[in-house]
Amino acid sequence: MILLVDDKQENLYSLKTLLQLHAYDADTAASGEEALKKILRNDYALVILDVQMPGMDGYEVAETITGYSKTKNIPIIFLSAVNIDKRFIAKGYASGGVDYITKPFDPDLLLLKVKTFCKLYEQTKALKTMQETLKEEIEIRKQTQKALEEANLRLEDKVEERTKALSQANKELETSNAELQQYASVASHDLQEPLRKIITFTGVVREKFLAGHSEAEPYMKKVASAAERMRSLINDLLNYSKLSSAVHFKPANLNQILNETLSDLELSIHEKGAKVTVEELPSAEVIPGQIRQVFQNIISNSLKFSKINTSPEIKIWSDLTASKSFDAPANSKGKYLRIYIRDNGIGFNEQFLGKVFTLFQRLHGRSEYEGTGIGLAIVKKIIEKHNGLVTAKTKEGEGATFIVLLPLQQSLVSAQPILHR
The missing domain is CATH 1.20.120 (Four Helix Bundle (Hemerythrin (Met), subunit A))
Incomplete structure (x- = not known):
């Protein structure tokens, strides 16, 4: 569980929603005093702490947490929009923080x-x-x-x-x-x-x-x-944090990356009673950590948007195609890889296809399904970094099939025209 500490309720709600979207259990405290009471009663893996608060400020709270033998090893991330000078950042580390993030922050990096x-x-x-x-x-x-x-x-x-x-x-x-x-x-x-x-x-x-x-x-x-x-x-x-720097691709075993992702999601899969069927995937030149995030976000979506009283069924397979197109025929000698991730969930109307890949856009109210609507936006951003494409085919009530199109070798990207719809 992660403890969020901020005197502003809107900040707590935003952070909690972001974490819950990615399957993190989050607790909140509106003051330093409340945070200290909770941290002595509960077990937290991480504390995200606002610096400027009435009463005890973030530095005092961090010093108190690291002073308790029970809680001294809990990592603390400071989050501040005001105290961004170097001396405040240095004070944050000195008081026991492991990181100091200034607002506005990149949700992906956080x-x-x-x-x-x-x-x-x-x-x-x-x-x-x-x-x-x-x-x-x-x-x-x-x-x-x-x-x-x-x-x-x-x-x-x-x-x-x-x-x-x-x-x-x-x-x-x-x-x-x-x-x-x-x-x-x-x-x-x-x-x-x-x-x-x-x-x-x-x-x-x-x-x-x-x-x-x-x-x-x-x-x-x-x-x-x-x-x-x-x-x-x-x-x-x-x-990934160096967005302006050149990215480095390397040959990777996509089966291994997918298996690691499923291992990370093992608890969610078990709780949902989901059945995941995977066919062999070829190797490709990718950024392994980012592709792992793609698999995690899409599979997590399939688990989250499942039908009530119906066990989720997820199937993952692939084929090759000679063109950078979702609709091109399969070709065993093709230079592009299409990965399909199909589920039997609630699906959605395809007229909203563009919306689901837009940052902070949602098709369902928060009362129905939790989340802030950034998971698929992250997927789109990563696939574009890989010079690829992503789309989905779906109908309301009939599940969805997400299709990820990637070049097997990045050196082929400039030689092939874009033929997608």
Whole structure:
């Protein structure tokens, strides 16, 4: 859960709606005092904090949060439209913030930062839990060794040696834990270093302490895999934030990207009772982090706009075409990739097709479906960055099929005319 702190209700509503659109659970507080009460009662993965508030200002709230042992590792992002001078930003970091964003802000960038800090917080929390479990196991082993010492004095030397080794291991784990607790206080441009430590110490735990523990191994593999994806996400975040800089495409396995997206959406898919069918996709030159966002936004839409009392069914497949056209015939030797994502949801009238890809445009009231209407706008922006096209075919009550058209190789873009409708 994310805690939003601002004395202006309109700001709280806007931020909460934006986060809920992307499946983040958000809580709000209208003052510093209310925020401190809530943060002691609830577990939050991130705090987005306004600087200028009556009573306690944002800096005082941040200093208080980082002063509590229970909450000192919760990452804090400052959000301010007034205090944008360097000295205020420096004060924000000094008071415990991990980032300082000035208004007006880019919603895409804010969401990427939210995702980064939330994932890092959850990974740190999971590692801490694992370390506590290992420490308990070490204590049990110490007790066992003591019993063996009493039962057989001839093993005294061995027991003593083993106890010292376990004691040293315990100290190393405590050191690792202390380092992990500092990760949440580091700004986004410094995330690579603590992430490297996560990967390194995970390897140490697997090699030194989990050998032969087959039940723990899959969980450690998941931690390592998530950390590697986080490393890619950080790089993608830095690249995506530099909108004026040249983007860099690379050959990527779209099946892997799609599988990672479905893994991230696993909870939503399970809660909806959805069935997702995926056919093999070819590789293509893309920006992997951005294409992952495309898959996530479209699939999340399919889950959100499902029919009442009907389990969502989502099918994903692709074909190739020789032309940059939605309606061109399939061609197995084509240079353009068409990806289809079809659902059995509520659909919409195709006369509003242009509207669904426009920033902050909605076809349904907030009382029916939550969201601010930026998800598909982000999809369109990313696909245009990839020199591609996106559209949808739909009817009200009969579901929708989103079609993403991408060049397999970006070098072919200038050689092929645009033939779409």
